[in-house]
Amino acid sequence: MSFSILGSGHYVPPRVVTNDELSTFLDTSDAWISERTGIRERRVCVTENATDLAVEAAKRALDKAGVAPEELDLILCGTVSGQYVNPPLACMVQERLGATCPCLDVNAGCSVFLYMLECAAGYFARRTVKKMLVIGSEQMSRILDWTDRSTCILFGDGAGALVLGEGDDYLASTLYAKGDDRVIRIPTHIGNSPFYQGEQDSPYVHMNGQETYKFAVHVIVRDIEEVLRKAGVAGEDVRWVVPHQANRRIIDAAGRRVKSVGGDKFFCNIDRYGNTSAASIPLALDELAQSGQLQKGDLVVLAAFGGGLSSGACLIRW
Numbered sequence: 400m401s402f403s404i405l406g407s408g409h410y411v412p413p414r415v416v417t418n419d420e421l422s423t424f425l426d427t428s429d430a431w432i433s434e435r436t437g438i439r440e441r442r443v444c445v446t447e448n449a450t451d452l453a454v455e456a457a458k459r460a461l462d463k464a465g466v467a468p469e470e471l472d473l474i475l476c477g478t479v480s481g482q483y484v485n486p487p488l489a490c491m492v493q494e495r496l497g498a499t500c501p502c503l504d505v506n507a508g509c510s511v512f513l514y515m516l517e518c519a520a521g522y523f524a525r526r527t528v529k530k531m532l533v534i535g536s537e538q539m540s541r542i543l544d545w546t547d548r549s550t551c552i553l554f555g556d557g558a559g560a561l562v563l564g565e566g567d568d569y570l571a572s573t574l575y576a577k578g579d580d581r582v583i584r585i586p587t588h589i590g591n592s593p594f595y596q597g598e599q600d601s602p603y604v605h606m607n608g609q610e611t612y613k614f615a616v617h618v619i620v621r622d623i624e625e626v627l628r629k630a631g632v633a634g635e636d637v638r639w640v641v642p643h644q645a646n647r648r649i650i651d652a653a654g655r656r657v658k659s660v661g662g663d664k665f666f667c668n669i670d671r672y673g674n675t676s677a678a679s680i681p682l683a684l685d686e687l688a689q690s691g692q693l694q695k696g697d698l699v700v701l702a703a704f705g706g707g708l709s710s711g712a713c714l715i716r717w
């Protein structure tokens with residue numbers, strides 16, 4: 400046994416920041432950003448934090464699933480921009496929802512939603528849970544250097560959640576990691592120890608864009624093809640590929656290369672949200688479901704890549 404998806408939900412803060420607004424304080428333009436990334440606007444927290452976004456997304460997913468917080472047996476959260484390093488985001492969500500189950504956070508950069516689904520499948524296989532909540536939530540705006548035009552234009556804030564129950568709809572998966580802090584890293588807070596004499600790295604997103612781009616296109620194609628092979632499913636039978644929303648050009652390049660599926664099945668909403676890291680896949684899934692473009696029984700491939708370096712893909716039946 401693995402799991403079935405009982406409901407999904409997402410939430411984004413209401414404040415919209417367009418590329419034009421960014422160009423009022425950065426040396427950039429709507430033309431540069433939209434041509435290189437596909438991003439036109441993103442949502443940004445003003446008073447909210449990653450806990451607030453996660454709680455709203457979770458409430459919507461629970462409502463959709465018809466599951467009460469007291470029924471949950473585990474909450475998993477993925478974030479790189481949570482309110483605290485500790486308590487875990489999952490514990491903060493548990494308190495706000497009024498749930499009582501065990502909780503933990505998982506860190507696998509932008510691939511974390513794929514890693515969390517694999518963890519969830521393990522819990523269901525051991526039959527220690529019957530209902531689980533899995534959330535990706537990010538306040539990326541708090542860990543961006545807003546004077547660095549090469550990174551701050553890429554990201555946005557938001558959250559997405561799935562409620563899982565017993566079932567057999569997690570069909571195949573593949574996960575990879577290759578330790579590397581040169582391509583992508585987010586250093587933790589610089590302390591004020593009077594003893595420490597090492598280097599101090601600013602606590603913001605550092606990224607080599609071109610290296611990330613090459614890595615992303617390579618692994619996303621490899622992982623999607625591998626997961627289809629493992630499941631013995633033909634690309635033409637897949638209804639949607641929901642890739643991590645990091646750059647429209649990465650999604651288009653992957654769509655062209657995975658010929659058996661076809662680029663028109665690669666879902667993209669990056670124009671409105673930018674890269675919301677852990678939230679990007681559940682947010683995209685919920686938008687697809689809410690718009691009626693995802694029907695019960697549809698086969699969907701999820702694929703992600705990010706800091707770690709990490710990547711992964713899985714095949715689910717909606």
Ligand code: ACO
Nearest residue numbers: 426427428431435509548549552608609611612645646705
């Ligand atoms: N506006 C205008 N000009 C800019 C901007 C900007 N916002 N940012 C950079 N430039 C300039 C650079 O300074 C450079 O100028 P120069 O030629 O005078 O030196 C020029 O544009 C080209 O810069 P590149 O970095 O070579 O631009 P590139 O075409 O590689 O695009 C981008 C940059 C969009 C970041 C691209 O590399 C990319 O998308 N990479 C992948 C990012 C990604 O996937 N991140 C997600 C994973 S990480 C995570 O999720 C935590």
